[in-house]
Amino acid sequence: MTEQTPPSELLKETLLEHPWLGDAINRLRELGHDYWTRGWSRGTSSNYSVVIDRNPLRVLVTASGKDKGHLGFNDFVIVDELGKLTPTDQAKSSAETLLHCSAAVHQNAGAILHTHSKWATVLSDHYAPLGGIWLEGFEMLKGLEGVSTHETRVFLPIFENTQDISALRIQVEEYWKENSSNKCWGYLIRQHGMYCWGSELSQAIRHMEVLEFLLECVGTKVSVL
Amino acid sequence: MTEQTPPSELLKETLLEHPWLGDAINRLRELGHDYWTRGWSRGTSSNYSVVIDRNPLRVLVTASGKDKGHLGFNDFVIVDELGKLTPTDQAKSSAETLLHCSAAVHQNAGAILHTHSKWATVLSDHYAPLGGIWLEGFEMLKGLEGVSTHETRVFLPIFENTQDISALRIQVEEYWKENSSNKCWGYLIRQHGMYCWGSELSQAIRHMEVLEFLLECVGTKVSVL
Amino acid sequence: MTEQTPPSELLKETLLEHPWLGDAINRLRELGHDYWTRGWSRGTSSNYSVVIDRNPLRVLVTASGKDKGHLGFNDFVIVDELGKLTPTDQAKSSAETLLHCSAAVHQNAGAILHTHSKWATVLSDHYAPLGGIWLEGFEMLKGLEGVSTHETRVFLPIFENTQDISALRIQVEEYWKENSSNKCWGYLIRQHGMYCWGSELSQAIRHMEVLEFLLECVGTKVSVL
Amino acid sequence: MTEQTPPSELLKETLLEHPWLGDAINRLRELGHDYWTRGWSRGTSSNYSVVIDRNPLRVLVTASGKDKGHLGFNDFVIVDELGKLTPTDQAKSSAETLLHCSAAVHQNAGAILHTHSKWATVLSDHYAPLGGIWLEGFEMLKGLEGVSTHETRVFLPIFENTQDISALRIQVEEYWKENSSNKCWGYLIRQHGMYCWGSELSQAIRHMEVLEFLLECVGTKVSVL
Numbered sequence: 002m003t004e005q006t007p008p009s010e011l012l013k014e015t016l017l018e019h020p021w022l023g024d025a026i027n028r029l030r031e032l033g034h035d036y037w038t039r040g041w042s043r044g045t046s047s048n049y050s051v052v053i054d055r056n057p058l059r060v061l062v063t064a065s066g067k068d069k070g071h072l073g074f075n076d077f078v079i080v081d082e083l084g085k086l087t088p089t090d091q092a093k094s095s096a097e098t099l100l101h102c103s104a105a106v107h108q109n110a111g112a113i114l115h116t117h118s119k120w121a122t123v124l125s126d127h128y129a130p131l132g133g134i135w136l137e138g139f140e141m142l143k144g145l146e147g148v149s150t151h152e153t154r155v156f157l158p159i160f161e162n163t164q165d166i167s168a169l170r171i172q173v174e175e176y177w178k179e180n181s182s183n184k185c186w187g188y189l190i191r192q193h194g195m196y197c198w199g200s201e202l203s204q205a206i207r208h209m210e211v212l213e214f215l216l217e218c219v220g221t222k223v224s225v226l
Numbered sequence: 227m228t229e230q231t232p233p234s235e236l237l238k239e240t241l242l243e244h245p246w247l248g249d250a251i252n253r254l255r256e257l258g259h260d261y262w263t264r265g266w267s268r269g270t271s272s273n274y275s276v277v278i279d280r281n282p283l284r285v286l287v288t289a290s291g292k293d294k295g296h297l298g299f300n301d302f303v304i305v306d307e308l309g310k311l312t313p314t315d316q317a318k319s320s321a322e323t324l325l326h327c328s329a330a331v332h333q334n335a336g337a338i339l340h341t342h343s344k345w346a347t348v349l350s351d352h353y354a355p356l357g358g359i360w361l362e363g364f365e366m367l368k369g370l371e372g373v374s375t376h377e378t379r380v381f382l383p384i385f386e387n388t389q390d391i392s393a394l395r396i397q398v399e400e401y402w403k404e405n406s407s408n409k410c411w412g413y414l415i416r417q418h419g420m421y422c423w424g425s426e427l428s429q430a431i432r433h434m435e436v437l438e439f440l441l442e443c444v445g446t447k448v449s450v451l
Numbered sequence: 452m453t454e455q456t457p458p459s460e461l462l463k464e465t466l467l468e469h470p471w472l473g474d475a476i477n478r479l480r481e482l483g484h485d486y487w488t489r490g491w492s493r494g495t496s497s498n499y500s501v502v503i504d505r506n507p508l509r510v511l512v513t514a515s516g517k518d519k520g521h522l523g524f525n526d527f528v529i530v531d532e533l534g535k536l537t538p539t540d541q542a543k544s545s546a547e548t549l550l551h552c553s554a555a556v557h558q559n560a561g562a563i564l565h566t567h568s569k570w571a572t573v574l575s576d577h578y579a580p581l582g583g584i585w586l587e588g589f590e591m592l593k594g595l596e597g598v599s600t601h602e603t604r605v606f607l608p609i610f611e612n613t614q615d616i617s618a619l620r621i622q623v624e625e626y627w628k629e630n631s632s633n634k635c636w637g638y639l640i641r642q643h644g645m646y647c648w649g650s651e652l653s654q655a656i657r658h659m660e661v662l663e664f665l666l667e668c669v670g671t672k673v674s675v676l
Numbered sequence: 677m678t679e680q681t682p683p684s685e686l687l688k689e690t691l692l693e694h695p696w697l698g699d700a701i702n703r704l705r706e707l708g709h710d711y712w713t714r715g716w717s718r719g720t721s722s723n724y725s726v727v728i729d730r731n732p733l734r735v736l737v738t739a740s741g742k743d744k745g746h747l748g749f750n751d752f753v754i755v756d757e758l759g760k761l762t763p764t765d766q767a768k769s770s771a772e773t774l775l776h777c778s779a780a781v782h783q784n785a786g787a788i789l790h791t792h793s794k795w796a797t798v799l800s801d802h803y804a805p806l807g808g809i810w811l812e813g814f815e816m817l818k819g820l821e822g823v824s825t826h827e828t829r830v831f832l833p834i835f836e837n838t839q840d841i842s843a844l845r846i847q848v849e850e851y852w853k854e855n856s857s858n859k860c861w862g863y864l865i866r867q868h869g870m871y872c873w874g875s876e877l878s879q880a881i882r883h884m885e886v887l888e889f890l891l892e893c894v895g896t897k898v899s900v901l
Contacts, residue, residue, distance in 0.1 A: 591718075594721060599839070601837050664718045664792075664794070667794055668798055672798050672802075
């Protein structure tokens with residue numbers, strides 16, 4: 002990450018108001034390289050975002066189709082609460098940007114990470130008939146914000162995959178409404194990947210590591226033992 | 227990739243006409259290191275190429291027997307549409323160079339990547355009786371050029387391995403002719419490895435990552451669950 | 452590990468008396484990055500420690516909740532034999548610090564490493580009904596201090612996980628007392644992770660590598676063959 | 677490998693006569709780091725050697741008990757054809773040094789590599805009742821010197837592990853004598869690891885990569901499919 006591209010005009014302006022954003026962007030670039038190396042973000046898949054402003058909502062998210070192993074400083078766009086580019090003269094954003102905005106609004110997330118790992122892909126198909134995966138009894142669960150004991154049951158819901166992201170968004174938000182008494186740290190989309198988030202970027206990163214680790218344990222336990 | 231060998235006389239001339247080629251060579255060297263690290267190009271296996279010219283066809287391809295984890299700037303040769311060295315006074319090229327030229331001509335590929343991963347080796351044997359592997363329902367399929375939904379079935383044909391590369395080339399080209407209505411992104415050779423390509427290098431790299439990821443998912447799904 | 456934060460006032464004082472400690476801290480930081488990369492210390496899990504003094508006991512241990520992939524020079528605290536911060540005005544230490552102190556006292560350990568790998572998590576559950584895992588017949592056993600032949604049986608006990616670390620400590624120490632004629636190199640906590648140690652840091656590191664390698668062999672052998 | 681220790685007096689003298697040896701040592705150090713990262717040389721296991729002279733035989737081999745992930749320039753010793761230190765005032769060499777000398781003499785090896793990978797450990801136990809592993813039909817076999825087609829059967833013999841290295845050496849040499857009409861590229865020691873070699877270091881490295889890759893394919897094929 003030694004490469005130093007000068008920020009775009011838009012980013013330069015945004016950085017004046019939000020000086021912390023430069024570090025966040027570089028952290029996402031490093032994260033992209035880590036996830037790509039681990040096989041969680043291969044082939045230009047995945048999207049990562051951080052919330053810049055709440056009123057009105059402004060989210061910085063990876064532009065569509067970028068190689069996550071080699072993200073440049075300007076490979077991000079800024080969108081509003083509907084996932085629309087604001088201002089409009091930016092690179093294309095992914096259709097899935099809407100799911101980032103949805104988590105920002107309804108889960109009060111400050112950062113949202115979406116990956117396509119092997120275990121998220123395979124287990125989301127294997128457990129789809131059960132509607133989700135129960136993660137239970139693992140010490141590592143304590144890495145999820147608010148969990149203080151391994152004697153915990155955490156449900157990772159699985160949604161059917163679709164290219165109609167607006168429809169998927171409604172499904173996810175309905176799930177949250179119906180299960181509002183249970184904290185939700187992330188979800189899977191069938192044969193697609195994982196979404197998770199945190200109140201800030203470091204927490205979202207921790208949650209991703211914890212959930213991916215637990216999926217790997219479940220996959221190993223269920224299948225090979 | 228900090229090592230800076232001065233280009234050979236031949237390469238120096240070619241770079242004058244095609245200044246973009248220097249970056250492509252360095253990208254292939256970096257790619258070789260990545261693939262070697264991941265175990266896709268161990269023990270001097272694999273070949274990578276980019277098309278320099280179309281009329282007549284000129285392809286730059288890794289010289290025979292090089293360690294792909296430590297490719298030098300001059301570890302490449304230039305061949306014509308028959309895979310013959312042009313000019314002739316260059317290092318040896320692999321017999322398989324012909325398959326690179328074949329994809330350049332018949333699939334209009336601008337870059338061709340050939341690797342020997344564990345999953346390509348093992349699954350090409352397992353699925354050989356079916357003639358290929360169906361990749362279906364994965365979101366990651368959208369990383370293949372022209373695929374816009376996970377509700378897609380992509381066929382990865384498997385050819386029997388042979389040391390008669392001319393015969394193999396004919397077999398592959400006949401398959402393409404007979405299946406000309408179906409787009410083909412790559413193929414497997416039994417207990418040997420994968421060939422894939424793209425209109426340009428970045429697309430070929432994306433296709434390799436997508437196909438390898440999907441093979442790993444298939445291998446995990448079929449075998450351990 | 453190029454980042455050079457100046458040491459805190461407390462650390463500066465301690466380094467004056469124990470000049471070797473600076474290298475040990477940097478070795479632990481590097482170790483954290485290695486273990487995080489390998490998936491043994493994901494999501495702020497794990498703790499590493501070295502003994503500074505014996506009379507009275509002073510242990511330097513990673514502060515609570517740190518990302519082990521990016522440990523800073525000051526991400527450590529100093530505790531006494533009861534795991535209490537000394538002096539008290541330091542960052543929080545993990546509740547599990549007590550288990551480090553316990554191994555320092557009862558196993559005469561000079562360094563203690565605690566990790567959360569996939570195999571330690573999954574196999575500690577699988578073998579819990581047997582009370583532990585027998586490691587037998589492996590040449591790699593000779594990497595454990597005092598083992599000079601592969602014709603050895605080493606028992607890795609498994610304890611039930613609990614958030615009551617004082618109770619767990621008593622259980623572990625009772626196990627050691629009852630089995631005082633058998634050398635113990637480490638133990639597992641069910642669905643939680645591994646503890647191991649050595650007379651000095653390099654030995655503890657060697658023990659962790661050996662035990663993790665053997666767990667991987669056992670997991671592969673038991674499950675996939 | 678940026679660390680630059682000045683060579684010992686002994687090494688300085690030897691380098692005067694054999695200037696190529698400096699590069700070989702640095703290549704072995706880099707190799708140690710690669711193998712340690714891949715899990716083939718964990719916990720101070722493994723030994724690597726190169727032949728310096730033939731009449732009389734002089735072999736440079738890693739000193740006993742070194743961390744292969746962080747080999748220093750002086751972490752090597754020089755031995756004669758019986759594996760004895762020559763001169764005698766050097767660091768301890770491994771008892772297994774004798775097996776390096778044996779391959780140097782009887783296989784005309786210029787470099788010998790010994791590793792402890794997961795697959796070598798687990799498969800050498802699984803296939804021990806058959807006396808070895810047949811590697812057959814893989815294109816990757818062509819990475820072994822002298823193999824020009826995948827239609828080849830290569831036998832990797834397995835010897836029972838023992839701490840009596842002189843006895844093991846006799847067993848190995850008897851196997852070679854009885855099977856002198858078949859080329860041998862390496863062998864396994866049960867629940868211990870792999871030995872392989874080449875006429876020079878680069879060939880030994882290629883052979884190790886090829887054999888390890890094929891063991892991984894066999895392990896995956898036999899067990900999970």
